[in-house]
Amino acid sequence: MRSVVGVVFLLAGGLLLLFPQYEKRAYHEEQEELITAFEQLGEWETAALADGDLEQNQQAEYVVAKDARGMLSIPAIDLEMLFFDGVSVDALNKGAGIIEPEKKMGVQNVSIAGHRGATYGKQFNRLNELKVQDELHVKMDQEDYTFIVDKVFVVDQKQVDVLSDKESPYLTLVTCTPIGEENPTDRLIVQGKLVNKEEV
Known part of the structure; x- marks a missing residue:
């Protein structure tokens, strides 16, 4: 039983150590996507006017970047x-x-x-x-x-x-x-x- 508890604590500790790195990477990726969206606003607005739509994955970024x-x-x-x-x-x-x-x-x-x-x-x-x-x-x-x-x-x-x-x-x-x-x-x-x- 002690060995199982030890393994659980070891895994939990490892996850706690890895979480800040994961959070940092996720934050940087999100910022890079938003910055790209901000830089592409003109192109996206033109595309939206011409096609009446944007790809789904661009829509959320477009909304945020447009407000920047x-x-x-x-x-x-x-x-x-x-x-x-x-x-x-x-x-x-x-x-x-x-x-x-x-x-x-x-x-x-x-x-x-x-x-x-x-x-x-x-x-x-x-x-x-x-x-x-x-x-x-x-x-x-x-x-x-x-x-x-x-x-x-x-x-x-x-x-x-x-x-x-x-x-x-x-x-x-x-x-x-x-x-x-x-x-x-x-x-x-x-x-x-x-x-x-x-x-x-």
């Missing part, structure tokens, strides 16, 4: 994710969210919030690894924006002045910290200054 405002890419931490208007549970489960959707990218200080996620590489999990001079890329409204990180710091959740406009266009990334703490009261902030803007 843009794509955030951070090469230093190998992150690509879509972002949406607002910071609702739905928006943050699909990607990241623009805290004040009425602000203009490349003109004001636009803030994007995302979950920290306990799984390595998921959502804003590795945001703390960013350093001054790292690049942040945003694709939005037929424009590519490049920001250079000039500040990485932690503030209390009530310190909302980090969202205020500055003299130059900025991108501010916001996530909870530390990882794993229930109802954390601090926020990790990464701010980058606009250095380039190009039409796609």
Whole structure:
């Protein structure tokens, strides 16, 4: 009997070790599919107008990608994710969210919030690894924006002045910290200054 219990515990332990890797891979695959869908929106809309239909496996991705405002890419931490208007549970489960959707990218200080996620590489999990001079890329409204990180710091959740406009266009990334703490009261902030803007 003890050997059976031992085997069960061994298998359960193995599954617990493998689950985060499975979850991470599934998350990355889902994000890649959504990013592809976002990039193919124009083609899909044309196909939908011409044929009146999309393949079934494209429909769900199309619906999500169509709602996306843009794509955030951070090469230093190998992150690509879509972002949406607002910071609702739905928006943050699909990607990241623009805290004040009425602000203009490349003109004001636009803030994007995302979950920290306990799984390595998921959502804003590795945001703390960013350093001054790292690049942040945003694709939005037929424009590519490049920001250079000039500040990485932690503030209390009530310190909302980090969202205020500055003299130059900025991108501010916001996530909870530390990882794993229930109802954390601090926020990790990464701010980058606009250095380039190009039409796609």
